[in-house]
Amino acid sequence: MLSNTNNELLAKGSERHDHERCISDALIRAQKLCQDQKQRLTRTREQVLRLIWQSHQPVGAYSIMDTLAESEGKRVAPPTVYRALDFLLDLGLIHRINSLNAYIGCQSPGHQHHSCFLICQQCQLALEFEPELLKNQIEALQQHSGFAISQQNIELLGTCPQCQQ
């Protein structure tokens, strides 16, 4: 039901998963997707994606900007970051968490691009889950309301297992 196995997911809040692997996998998926779609994963875009994948907490655009400026050793202006973010959003490589004005890596880019997250209000851990879980209910909602739903944007706020302890 969730994006990966439970163990993997629960591990994200802790130190238990191989995060280097997590990042490099994401970058490889991105490269592959760009090849397939004949898009260019330029240095800036890749850097921004890498920064976003540094954690499983959503990061703000200005925070990305600052980190990027530091690692590049020169000032980086907002449009630079926002262009990269727009590119990544368009390809479905990242999601925007509206309730936090922040961005987070997508587990399975290339799919129909719904955005479904469990978000911890204490540590900001954001856990993506499959829209599949709500499929039938959303379908019923479409039928009853007459709406044609094209994008799900679901943010469930609460407390993650780690922070409950």
Next chain:
Amino acid sequence: MLSNTNNELLAKGSERHDHERCISDALIRAQKLCQDQKQRLTRTREQVLRLIWQSHQPVGAYSIMDTLAESEGKRVAPPTVYRALDFLLDLGLIHRINSLNAYIGCQSPGHQHHSCFLICQQCQLALEFEPELLKNQIEALQQHSGFAISQQNIELLGTCPQCQQ
């Protein structure tokens, strides 16, 4: 399943419902809620609520500010509006639509305050639905993830029946 009967709901996009009644009902509910909770529905707060209820489309804070300034005949500063909005949000009288940075009246204030909307990307009609509909699935999600979910923030984007024609 939806907040009202289907007919009423579907009518909101069109001219078919008695919108004056819709507004005055909302204001009466607000007055009652404030009485119960021993809160003061001041002139500014009531004005803001009334403006928000002018339509079933979410309105931005600065748009409220401008309209208010016009109707009051004098400049209104952002904090004035944001304070009223915060008050109304706290009481559950309105919702914030995060994907639009905008605010909309709540159909049934006083309930556990989840925010579940169908939003038309063409006309911005925002239709609230009952979180009840997804209750079982959210419950299952809590079980599997270990998260304790305290607030649902669901925005389903698409096209309303009117705009599909």
Next chain:
DNA sequence: ATTTGCTGTGTTATATTGTAACACAGCTAA
């Protein structure tokens, strides 16, 4: 290899949304 055009970047300025901080007004309860 050169040209041509498109895509991406740099830069400046500015728009939009939301808050902090502080002084004061005005209601409410003793």
Next chain:
DNA sequence: TTAGCTGTGTTACAATATAACACAGCAAAT
């Protein structure tokens, strides 16, 4: 009537995002 709390006015500013324009640099076609 006063004391204290809640709400408002006002100024300044923070945080997030975009417009517009000049230029760079890759990529396909000649």
